[in-house]
Amino acid sequence: MNATILSNNEKHYPVLLNEILSIISPQNGGTFIDCTFGQGGYSKEILKFSNTKVIAFDRDSKCKEIADSLKKKNKDRFTFFNKKFSEIKDLESDFKNIRAVIFDLGFSFSQIKDPEKGLSFDNKGPLNMRMGKNNFSAEDVINKLDQKDLELIFKYFGEDKDFKKISKNIIREREKKLIDTPELVKIINYSKKNRNKKINNATKIFQAIRVFVNKEISELINGLIESVKLVNTNGLIVVVTFNSIEDKIVKYFFKSLSNQQKVSRYFPEPSKKKNIFNLIQKKPITPSEKEIKINYPSRSAKLRYAIKMNYSENFEQDFLKKFQKLIEVENLSEKL
Numbered sequence: 001m002n003a004t005i006l007s008n009n010e011k012h013y014p015v016l017l018n019e020i021l022s023i024i025s026p027q028n029g030g031t032f033i034d035c036t037f038g039q040g041g042y043s044k045e046i047l048k049f050s051n052t053k054v055i056a057f058d059r060d061s062k063c064k065e066i067a068d069s070l071k072k073k074n075k076d077r078f079t080f081f082n083k084k085f086s087e088i089k090d091l092e093s094d095f096k097n098i099r100a101v102i103f104d105l106g107f108s109f110s111q112i113k114d115p116e117k118g119l120s121f122d123n124k125g126p127l128n129m130r131m132g133k134n135n136f137s138a139e140d141v142i143n144k145l146d147q148k149d150l151e152l153i154f155k156y157f158g159e160d161k162d163f164k165k166i167s168k169n170i171i172r173e174r175e176k177k178l179i180d181t182p183e184l185v186k187i188i189n190y191s192k193k194n195r196n197k198k199i200n201n202a203t204k205i206f207q208a209i210r211v212f213v214n215k216e217i218s219e220l221i222n223g224l225i226e227s228v229k230l231v232n233t234n235g236l237i238v239v240v241t242f243n244s245i246e247d248k249i250v251k252y253f254f255k256s257l258s259n260q261q262k263v264s265r266y267f268p269e270p271s272k273k274k275n276i277f278n279l280i281q282k283k284p285i286t287p288s289e290k291e292i293k294i295n296y297p298s299r300s301a302k303l304r305y306a307i308k309m310n311y312s313e314n315f316e317q318d319f320l321k322k323f324q325k326l327i328e329v330e331n332l333s334e335k336l
Contacts, residue, residue, distance in 0.1 A: 013295040014041025015106060015240055016303050019285050021045060023100075023305055024236055026052050030099030033057070033230065035085035035223060040066045042102055043078065053077045055095065059084045059132035059214075062114075084133050086222035088230060100236040101227040105220065105246050106301070119210060121202040123181045129206075129213045136336040138209045142179050147171045149332045156329045157217075157245065158208030166191040166205060207243065212333065217326045220246060224253050225316050228276060231308050237277075238305040245326075247284070247302050253319055254279055254306040276315055277306035 014020075020042065024032065029051035034043045037056035040063075046052050047070070054077065056067060067080035081091070085103065088095070113120060117128055127138035141153070147167045154163035169187045173179060179187070188202045211217065227237050237254075241247040258277040284302035292299045320327070 015104060015298045015301045016287060017045060019303055020238055023238060031097055032099055033101045035101060035103045037063050037067060040070055043070060047074050047077060056080045057083050057085045061132055084219060086219050089226045095230055098231045098235055100238060101231050102238045104240040106242045121185045121200060121206055126180050129210045131214050134213060138213050140336050141209055141212060142170060142184060143174050144336055152329045153212050154205055154208045156326055157211040158204035160204040162192050215330050217330055220249055221323060233308055235308050236305055240301050240303050242300050249323060250304050252322055254304060256318055257315055258306060276308060276310055276312055278309050279306050
């Protein structure tokens with residue numbers, strides 16, 4: 001996961017930057033946690049205010065060079081950890097007076113185009129999709145898991161209607177040879193019932209595999225849970241999502257623990273407990289037309305945030321229960 005998306009000219013554009021700065025008010029000082037450092041877009045802007053500190057995380061080791069450069073310029077005001085953001089729980093005793101925790105769940109243009117990562121369906125090499133701190137690759141998933149497991153991954157993490165046919169064809173083709181990126185794209189293309197002219201046929205399946213390989217669901221869930229424990233009372237948790245699965249998780253988390261407990265008619269009623277959050281804005285903030293024109297990939301971004309009012313023990317239970325099925329699908333990785 002990464003804290004920015006780059007446009008095709010590779011210029012650095014932190015998504016919804018002005019909106020986030022307005023929400024977290026770094027001009028008032030404080031310590032901020034940038035959970036998805038990436039190319040450092042948010043961290044750099046926060047550190048422009050002299051009375052701020054930033055603690056940054058990123059699982060991608062290639063971010064360290066940018067982080068080291070920022071550290072030289074800011075010395076005691078910036079700390080970087082090459083860790084998954086769910087691992088902030090291991091460092092809780094080191095963090096004090098946290099004003100805001102920020103998550104941006106997008107990927108940078110440089111990551112997508114990196115042939116070693118294999119995130120793009122235009123990649124000519126092996127399937128990888130590992131963002132760092134992984135135990136298996138996309139190649140392992142596609143070439144080792146059985147048809148039923150692939151169906152579950154594609155259904156729940158990609159929400160692709162042709163998940164059964166694609167899975168069946170993968171199993172058939174891999175009996176002939178190892179499936180790499182071009183071969184997987186080929187399989188997806190001839191498996192699709194209806195071609196979507198707006199997005200590439202492989203988009204949802206590649207999303208599903210990437211989510212599974214990096215355990216992005218449990219990462220997000222655990223990261224949100226730990227952020228509540230870290231942030232000060234009256235501090236903020238800010239999340240930018242880029243797909244419907246992420247947004248459902250964040251929406252439920254904030255609303256089920258807030259003064260607006262009725263999430264939606266489709267969600268179960270949360271158990272009665274002390275409100276943790278105050279939600280100032282019900283609907284997500286989305287990029288302006290101006291931002292989308294400058295940075296087209298930002299069009300799918302949704303920004304949600306909440307203010308921590310209280311802390312309640314065992315608040316995690318409703319949250320984990322709601323998304324237990326997604327976690328169970330992620331746990332299919334134990335077979336690899």
